Amino acid sequence: MLLAIESVFSVEEALEMRQQLAQSQWVDGKLSAGSQAATVKTNQHLDDRTELAQSIGSRILAVLNAHPQFISAALPNKIMPAKFNRYTEGGQYGAHVDSSIMSLPGGMGQMRTDLSATLFLSRADDYDGGELLVETQFGTQEVKLEAGDLVLYPSTSLHQVNPVLKGARICSVFWIQSLVRDNQQREILYELDQSVQTLTLERGQGDSEVSRLTGIYHNLMRCWATT
Ligand SMILES: O=C(O)CCC(=O)C(=O)O
Numbered sequence: 001m002l003l004a005i006e007s008v009f010s011v012e013e014a015l016e017m018r019q020q021l022a023q024s025q026w027v028d029g030k031l032s033a034g035s036q037a038a039t040v041k042t043n044q045h046l047d048d049r050t051e052l053a054q055s056i057g058s059r060i061l062a063v064l065n066a067h068p069q070f071i072s073a074a075l076p077n078k079i080m081p082a083k084f085n086r087y088t089e090g091g092q093y094g095a096h097v098d099s100s101i102m103s104l105p106g107g108m109g110q111m112r113t114d115l116s117a118t119l120f121l122s123r124a125d126d127y128d129g130g131e132l133l134v135e136t137q138f139g140t141q142e143v144k145l146e147a148g149d150l151v152l153y154p155s156t157s158l159h160q161v162n163p164v165l166k167g168a169r170i171c172s173v174f175w176i177q178s179l180v181r182d183n184q185q186r187e188i189l190y191e192l193d194q195s196v197q198t199l200t201l202e203r204g205q206g207d208s209e210v211s212r213l214t215g216i217y218h219n220l221m222r223c224w225a226t227t
Pocket residue numbers: 085093098118132159160161171173
């Protein structure tokens with residue numbers, strides 16, 4: 001499932017973060033890529049250890065950890081602190097699959113990447129090109145979202161960022177190890193949870209069918225989740 005979540009931040013909030021990031025020290029993106037990805041990457045990234053990267057990264061993760069749709073879709077167990085990419089004229093990221101295992105900073109161990117996410121921090125009409133292309137079972141999906149919107153897709157997907165022809169594309173990227181590793185099982189849980197949420201609003205929490213479906217959701221989670 002490729003899922004766009006709109007307005008995780010307002011356009012104004014996203015542009016404020018973009019503005020702060022624009023003034024920081026950007027370095028060659030090849031330094032953060034695995035050996036295969038390094039051959040296809042011509043973007044820049046922000047040194048994760050800077051105070052600004054850490055404070056904006058924490059702000060993003062705090063909002064996501066309290067975002068019902070993100071939680072429902074990703075079922076996060078571990079989240080890699082946000083990284084920041086900048087693509088200026090000619091910058092691109094050729095076709096690659098993200099590394100399967102990543103090291104968490106500060107000696108916090110390793111994580112498996114189940115989901116990849118891009119949070120757009122530039123306005124869509126601030127740059128030409130720069131579409132994120134994700135190969136899915138239904139063909140290649142092209143994603144170019146407004147500042148503050150987020151896209152979530154399986155880390156198993158081959159993906160690329162088209163060359164930016166004009167302007168600058170700044171975004172935050174991060175990875176999630178999900179409680180439910182299997183993409184199909186996670187999608188079923190997401191669909192069920194969305195229905196339960198809608199029915200709860202219509203019928204109230206005390207409704208017996210809502211209670212039964214909520215029970216089914218949790219029992220499926222018990223079957224499929226690993227912590
Ligand atoms: O810039 C993006 O939207 C995706 C970047 C990406 O694929 C990566 O950093 O691995």
